[in-house]
Amino acid sequence: MRRKIVAGNWKMNGSLKSNEALLDALKKASIPNNVDVIIFPPYPYLIQAQMNLQSSAIKAGAQNLSISEGGAFTGEIAGNMIKDIGCNYVLVGHSERRTLYGETSAIVAQKTAAAIKQQLTPVLCIGETLAEREAEQTQNVLTEQLQAVIEHCGIEIFSKLIIAYEPVWAIGTGKTASPEQAQAVHAFIRCFIAKSDAKIAALVQVLYGGSVKASSAKALFEMPDIDGGLVGGAALDATEFTAIISAAS
Numbered sequence: 001m002r003r004k005i006v007a008g009n010w011k012m013n014g015s016l017k018s019n020e021a022l023l024d025a026l027k028k029a030s031i032p033n034n035v036d037v038i039i040f041p042p043y044p045y046l047i048q049a050q051m052n053l054q055s056s057a058i059k060a061g062a063q064n065l066s067i068s069e070g071g072a073f074t075g076e077i078a079g080n081m082i083k084d085i086g087c088n089y090v091l092v093g094h095s096e097r098r099t100l101y102g103e104t105s106a107i108v109a110q111k112t113a114a115a116i117k118q119q120l121t122p123v124l125c126i127g128e129t130l131a132e133r134e135a136e137q138t139q140n141v142l143t144e145q146l147q148a149v150i151e152h153c154g155i156e157i158f159s160k161l162i163i164a165y166e167p168v169w170a171i172g173t174g175k176t177a178s179p180e181q182a183q184a185v186h187a188f189i190r191c192f193i194a195k196s197d198a199k200i201a202a203l204v205q206v207l208y209g210g211s212v213k214a215s216s217a218k219a220l221f222e223m224p225d226i227d228g229g230l231v232g233g234a235a236l237d238a239t240e241f242t243a244i245i246s247a248a249s
């Protein structure tokens with residue numbers, strides 16, 4: 001039985017003051033026993049979230065990490081630093097990293113390996129653009145993104161990570177994939193992994209991301225291959241995010 005996960009990607013939003021209010025509101029929410037909740041604040045606020053959430057079931061993670069372990073890499077953050085402040089999760093390969101900052105599937109595979117080396121759980125983000133979907137390239141794009149990780153890290157790594165399927169056309173656009181559209185892709189992802197290892201494929205958690213709202217969450221999370229959500233905009237609103245958490249229980 002795969003546990004449900006609701007993850008909140010804060011992206012480049014927040015301040016000490018606004019985070020405090022959001023974290024306090026989230027701590028007051030009741031977290032169902034069968035749901036894991038993880039938030040991903042910007043780096044400068046990670047320790048604020050980590051300390052604030054110490055007595056809470058909610059976990060904090062980082063939005064990105066370096067492929068390097070330390071040294072002369074100005075502006076980079078190493079996985080062991082994320083681990084050092086007590087965090088256990090990190091996003092890798094978010095579509096904004098891939099499209100705006102040139103992260104190729106090969107780099108994303110190296111970041112996945114770097115995370116695992118530090119015993120962090122990577123949330124590996126994959127997904128196609130609108131043009132790719134319209135050209136019926138969705139499965140090819142996902143295959144390339146997954147294959148790069150399999151080739152660099154081996155299939156066993158999929159027993160130590162979480163996948164987030166995020167169609168780029170649904171991110172921040174208000175256009176959620178329909179539960180059936182998302183389910184079809186999630187089933188494809190699971191089948192693709194099953195070709196290498198059926199046991200790992202059955203256990204890997206695959207989250208859906210892209211304009212998830214409280215109003216759309218339940219129908220998505222009820223789909224057999226959707227194990228929760230990676231939530232952007234709606235994760236900044238405590239009422240909305242709490243309702244999404246409830247929808248996963």
Ligand code: PGA
Pocket residue numbers: 009166170171172173174209210211212230231232233234
């Ligand atoms: P969104 O973002 O919910 O605002 O579409 C999701 C994400 O980018 O992870």
